[in-house]
Amino acid sequence: MAYDRIFNFSAGPSMLPVSVLEAARDDMLNYQGSGMSVMEMSHRSKVYDEIIKQAEALLREVMGIPQNYKVMFLQGGASLQFAMVPMNLLKTGKADYIVTGQFSGKAYQEAQKYGEINLAATTKPENFSRIPQQNELKLNPDADYVHICYNNTIFGTKWNYIPETGNVPLVADLSSCILSEPIDVSRFGLIYAGAQKNVAPAGLTIVIAREDLLREELPAFVPTMCNYSVMAQNESMYNTPPCYPIYVCKLVLDWIKGMGGLSAMQAHNQKKAAILYDYLDSSKLFKNPVSPESRSLMNVTFRAEDDEINARFVKETSANGMSNLKGHRSVGGMRASIYNAMPVEGVEKLVEFMKAFEK
């Protein structure tokens, strides 16, 4: 493999396309004749303004974001969004949360600081092995919003339908699946995503919000930096934004567009996931614990019954150019995160290895 790179199955931060890294490398000392690195540019300079504007335009084009949605490039990760969403969107003080894993659980917990939060559904009793169905959701028609985590990185599950919430805005954490396939943004009130899985290096959070949901007047305790309205009005430049991750985001979006957009990404991701799930469904050694209708395209969990075998598998893959296959410490076993930038060859190599290991 060029540059002696390995197949990195990390859940995040994770692989970036080689062509993106090459462009970042080639621009490092002098970005397109500007005489400086992107890291050194004033965020208010003309040359940087073009980069951030292109990043937003490409994101809008690739995701098909409607005109009445604002795009924000923020900091603090999904974890800060767990507080910003309730601080900004609670009006009556009531919201519905659906808990399908660790991060949606954290979001639910954080929101309780700010209002009366209803647990509208959870699959915790089933060890988060599936996503609840529409008829299981106990939604309050007067809630200010409904919150879900669309893809659960740790448990390897994904909402394979968009829940119907009537007039109540749907808020979704897309950290581990944004840009992996087409999604109808108009079905959501607000989408947020930490960028470090499918978009850019860590330190950038993308927020896409229907503009009628943004209010200038918030409770006095809300930090200015946590006010969506201020961030949107200042076009993510209330203060210095995370300039370099935004630049890499632009490069990744260029790459996605060049690959054929989100439909092509979806086909690419479905192909990789099928290789893994098909093998797992036939394996006698490894099992995937997720209900088939809730399987993630991005994070595939599996394990052998014997934990010693799991440990040996992780060790041996690591010695063979496949890193970060150990499952999250809260669930054990293995997890292969196969985001956009993971090539088909990486998954093929993994499955070949699994087959040989099983024998």
Added chain:
Amino acid sequence: MAYDRIFNFSAGPSMLPVSVLEAARDDMLNYQGSGMSVMEMSHRSKVYDEIIKQAEALLREVMGIPQNYKVMFLQGGASLQFAMVPMNLLKTGKADYIVTGQFSGKAYQEAQKYGEINLAATTKPENFSRIPQQNELKLNPDADYVHICYNNTIFGTKWNYIPETGNVPLVADLSSCILSEPIDVSRFGLIYAGAQKNVAPAGLTIVIAREDLLREELPAFVPTMCNYSVMAQNESMYNTPPCYPIYVCKLVLDWIKGMGGLSAMQAHNQKKAAILYDYLDSSKLFKNPVSPESRSLMNVTFRAEDDEINARFVKETSANGMSNLKGHRSVGGMRASIYNAMPVEGVEKLVEFMKAFEK
């Protein structure tokens, strides 16, 4: 100049050492045999852990940070600190703020959301052209802390003494002067700095806090991500930190150490500033509006009386490989930001140009 780079006098983000950019470039596709870019590494991997640990150890060594201080690598810039400081440090609800420019003014304004904030001194009536003296400070001995901005980027002033605050902790925004010269950290309760001027690309905020000031129990409305105690206990890994800026921070600290540490940086910066101030003191065309005892080492402001001349100067320097010399929109004129990475030759070239322009 190698790579056709220009002298970039931007107030931030700003120049980085060429050797740092070269190392970042060379590591881009495969960091030291890891098979991946630093941007792609799990923040919990061994290889990344070494990077962040080294960054902290180098910062402690270079700045001489005492053992009873915590170092945190956060996000959100100084602007988020304007809220985090009062949210975390107010106990009685009272604090003293000294306003010496735009950013200390913003900090003062934001703090009013959280307590009864006393304006202990300001030089606004003198257009922020100097730093107040100790006997001008109307400090409350019962305040929870005193807040200052140590170097004022826009007005080109700097505290050339550390104010005496008795038993009241001193909190300082060092965004535009951290690492520019030795500083006695033990005189401060808490120091914070956006990294994008002297340390790293934008998206990283360094916080150095005396550990007895960090409290676990904060008001319920404080987002978890804004709780210093949680951030410190998790060693900046409560969630994914801004990994790449932290890596560049480590490279910059390596460079500073190799240059001889902060004493050498101070000599380097004093030399550059003297070249500019000496010329300005002798110029009939350009004037520096700052009281000599309050002059900044990092940001040198100057202007001709005629605004047309100022505009022409900015245009002509830009055409001659010296960018971003336009003053902040709130004050006009010119500003040369000469952070650590600006070589002496850049300042010499600027002064040569100013002399020729004056003639």
